[in-house]
Amino acid sequence: MSFELPAGHALLVVGPSGSGKSTLALAIGGLIPRDIPAAVGGHLALDDREIRSLAPAAVAARIGMVWQDPDSQLVMERVEDDVAFGLENRAWPRPAMSSRIPGLLDEVGLDGLERQRSRRLSGGQQQRLALAGALAPRPGVLVLDEPTANLDPAGALAFMERLASLRAERSTTIVLIEHLVEAAWPMADRVLALDGEGRPIDFGTPQEVERRSAARLRDAGIWLPAAVERRIRDGAMAAPARPSRPEPAAEASPIITATDLRFGFDRREPVIRDLHVRIDAGERVALVGPNGSGKTTLARLLVGLLRPDLGTVRLLGDDPARLAPAELARRAAYIFQDPERQFLAQTVEEEVLLGLRFAQRPAARILMGRMGLPLDRFGRRSPYRLSGGEQRRLSLATALVREPAVLVLDEPTFGQDRFGYEGLLEILDERLAAGATLIAATHDQRFVADATTRSIELDGGWIVSDERSL
Numbered sequence: 001m002s003f004e005l006p007a008g009h010a011l012l013v014v015g016p017s018g019s020g021k022s023t024l025a026l027a028i029g030g031l032i033p034r035d036i037p038a039a040v041g042g043h044l045a046l047d048d049r050e051i052r053s054l055a056p057a058a059v060a061a062r063i064g065m066v067w068q069d070p071d072s073q074l075v076m077e078r079v080e081d082d083v084a085f086g087l088e089n090r091a092w093p094r095p096a097m098s099s100r101i102p103g104l105l106d107e108v109g110l111d112g113l114e115r116q117r118s119r120r121l122s123g124g125q126q127q128r129l130a131l132a133g134a135l136a137p138r139p140g141v142l143v144l145d146e147p148t149a150n151l152d153p154a155g156a157l158a159f160m161e162r163l164a165s166l167r168a169e170r171s172t173t174i175v176l177i178e179h180l181v182e183a184a185w186p187m188a189d190r191v192l193a194l195d196g197e198g199r200p201i202d203f204g205t206p207q208e209v210e211r212r213s214a215a216r217l218r219d220a221g222i223w224l225p226a227a228v229e230r231r232i233r234d235g236a237m238a239a240p241a242r243p244s245r246p247e248p249a250a251e252a253s254p255i256i257t258a259t260d261l262r263f264g265f266d267r268r269e270p271v272i273r274d275l276h277v278r279i280d281a282g283e284r285v286a287l288v289g290p291n292g293s294g295k296t297t298l299a300r301l302l303v304g305l306l307r308p309d310l311g312t313v314r315l316l317g318d319d320p321a322r323l324a325p326a327e328l329a330r331r332a333a334y335i336f337q338d339p340e341r342q343f344l345a346q347t348v349e350e351e352v353l354l355g356l357r358f359a360q361r362p363a364a365r366i367l368m369g370r371m372g373l374p375l376d377r378f379g380r381r382s383p384y385r386l387s388g389g390e391q392r393r394l395s396l397a398t399a400l401v402r403e404p405a406v407l408v409l410d411e412p413t414f415g416q417d418r419f420g421y422e423g424l425l426e427i428l429d430e431r432l433a434a435g436a437t438l439i440a441a442t443h444d445q446r447f448v449a450d451a452t453t454r455s456i457e458l459d460g461g462w463i464v465s466d467e468r469s470l
Helices: 020-026 056-062 079-089 094-107 123-135 153-170 206-219 226-234 293-303 325-329 348-352 358-370 388-400 418-433 443-452
Strands: 010-014 063-066 141-145 174-179 190-194 201-206 252-263 272-280 285-289 312-315 331-336 405-412 437-441 453-461 462-468
Touching: 010 020, 020 141, 020 174, 056 063, 063 123, 079 094, 079 123, 079 437, 094 123, 123 141, 123 153, 153 174, 190 206, 201 206, 206 226, 252 293, 252 437, 272 293, 272 312, 272 462, 285 293, 285 443, 293 312, 293 405, 293 437, 325 331, 331 388, 348 358, 348 388, 358 388, 358 418, 388 405, 388 418, 418 437, 418 443, 437 443
Parallel strands: 010 174, 010 190, 063 141, 141 174, 285 437, 285 453, 331 405, 405 437
Antiparallel strands: 190 201, 252 272, 252 312, 453 462
């Protein structure tokens, strides 16, 4: 690929999962090939100086990065110390740091959390903290790899508004990798679209890319703004409607119940407050709400990964926290927000086949093909070298192949291109039609509408609404 980006302009990079978007970000940030070995050809320059020739401190002084996994770039115990870390390394005076940090935390929606432990934040809050750390030293270049993936809708909108203001000031050059393009598309000065092999489909202004290549982008599995999608549909055959979803029987029995449920990592500050929940067999439930509302914590309590401070949880009649691991795994599968946290093997094939009986292995191979990760192509790769979207699909496959009674998914559409998303919906429809129960903690309103029939909204650890779709 070849492109130039003027100072102060915004570049939006789009492409299907595995197209090399994150690799490009790591190269711009100087980590490839200095810290991550790679064969690199051509030239990649910052202000006419080859990035590979710059010392790490020189790159860090100019470029701020927010990675796909915010947890991997948090280094200090407490929130305010993490924002200060980069400033301390740049020898900012203490008074300057003290005046900079509160405003930044307020700007990213973390005001009041200065003394909180960084690792106790929700995934979305950690993403906000990583952004604050990157913005703190006022970098000349800001590289963002799917920064809204774990943010609630209000947080994602506020984040995009902040980027738009930076772009309007022309004070920071922005490289933004994003699947959720509705707000990013009009903000971009240039769009770089990549195909599944990492080759450029098009490069130009959003209007030029739209005019020349909108259909090619869609056919490559790239998400497009709704208005562009409508124009494509108007000129082509409409996509077939997805099959209607069967509703659970009126006399369905409860598969999970929670009574007087209360939990806090610090008992003086409960995350879940006196909740009552009943989920029947075959239901499709979305846990929704703002970052830090307790969605992930509730999901983990419901399948025994956390033990409540007060109250009871029953999974098929038993306390899941007291079940033997093998028995719990037969009843429920939990997919973490960060897929790397659950990988156990050194290759993709070993990971998906781990613990399966010989008779189950052919089905696993078929499933991996349907998930866009055929083992003849991906089997010998390391799970840790997959793209974020590919890691998410691998983690989903390891759960789906075992056909548990309950599937609990934390942000299941994170990093997914159109093909990955539609493939996931198709497979979930089959599993759920066969009687499985779905619980998904998600900010993706498209997924809520397409895959679930009940939304439980949390805020501050309370259930504020519980609604079934018609």
